[in-house]
Amino acid sequence: MGFERWFNRTLNRIWGFVEDRTGMPKWALRPQPAFSFKPSYWTGAFVVNAFLWQVISGMLLLLYYQPSVAPSLIACGQTPGTFSVAPAAWCSTYYIINTVPMGSLLLSSHLYGAYAMIFLAFVHMFRGYYLGVYKAPREFSWMVGTLLLLATLGMGFTGYLLPYTQLSYNATNVGIVLALRLPYAGPLLGPFILGDGTTQSLLSRMFVGHVLLIPIAMGALLYAHIALFESHGIAPPATSDPTQRRRFSDKEDKEHVPFMPHIFFYITKWALLYIGLLLGIAALWPWQLPTYVGNLTAVGLVTEPDWYFLWLFKFVDFYGVTPVLAVGMTNVVLLYILLLPFLDRTKRTHPRDRPLFIFIANSLVGFFLLMTVWGGLTPGQQILYPSIVERIAPIFLVNAVVVFLFYWRYERHYRARLAAAGQSNRLPGAYPTAPTPVPAAPRASEVASRE
């Protein structure tokens, strides 16, 4: 007990000193309301945790990785003891897995950590979408977030080629062909991506993108994203009440739970759980390195990207879908997400008040899931019109019926119930307002005089 008090006092004193000398509570790590002690309010922080693990594990991998397609002089046969001349990029990856102490754990956790980060970024985005956090004053937070998502996917794309396996090489080429077919942007991008057209040039560009350019862009975007978050404070719970405030006053801000140590340790707890799970999975199911680019003995290789791009690969398999159409439609979806705050103009944030936008979100999620599974099961297999309609149409139809029924039921019952109970000023999701003064209890003498 004595130790706990001493520990807390010391921590408070150190943090108090830092806050005082930096003026930090005014510009960073602001106090947050007590209701935010739920994982759903910190999905973005979980993405930051995942990003930090990627940075640390990536820097350690950099100590051994060689971004070169030249034949390696190091023995890196697929069966230990045999010598095979494979590209240095592949050989150095082989070396990390088989020779560097804990190298396999490091590489596998970096790869699975990338999957987790992309998955968490999607969760963070869709959570914000469903709960309407993109509405005023958080429009810019949303737009910077969309750019962060793009940068995260860019990290996945550029990192995929680095082990220089035949699988990743084929998939990267398909991705590049898609990008180059873009009208106007394609010819502009070409020289940047392809360089002098050699494989070394491509690998070097992917490498520089992965370890330098995109991380710098991500750092800058993340700084802007978090600065905006600090300036607006956390978004309140979703509400049907358009008059509700979406920002805390300075006074309320000061009364909230301090970031340090409460929120910091709350997030740290989740971060440690994340790292433990990630390392556990990486140790139990280490990644197996597929064969290298140019291995003439390899047969039956299928071109397949990582799971987060499978939907796009499957889309190109649809009869009549050209690369230009596939990339064009992807851009339309991206633009829709980017500009969402300006498309959904109602002040109500609760999902039940935004049926059209909820329908679109459900359709996007349904489409993405279906295409990902489909792409995984039948990569590269062409799909004809009847199958397309048979599988895609139910997503939109079922979704439209479900959203409509919920909305209809809500319109009929919910508002009627609130009005009947005279509670229209107590719709859920309100920021805590100053307590209404309770009239003082009458004094005994007053009661007696009334009688």
Ligand code: HEM
């Ligand atoms: C690499 C990807 C991303 C990272 C690291 C990140 C990080 C964060 C962090 C740390 C916060 C503070 C609150 C929280 O922890 O949830 C936040 C809030 C926010 N993010 Fe992200 N984010 C990312 C991607 C996105 C995307 C893709 C969107 C949407 C398109 C987005 C939109 C927002 C919005 C609107 C807020 C304010 C939410 C609130 O006040 O509750 N972010 N983000």
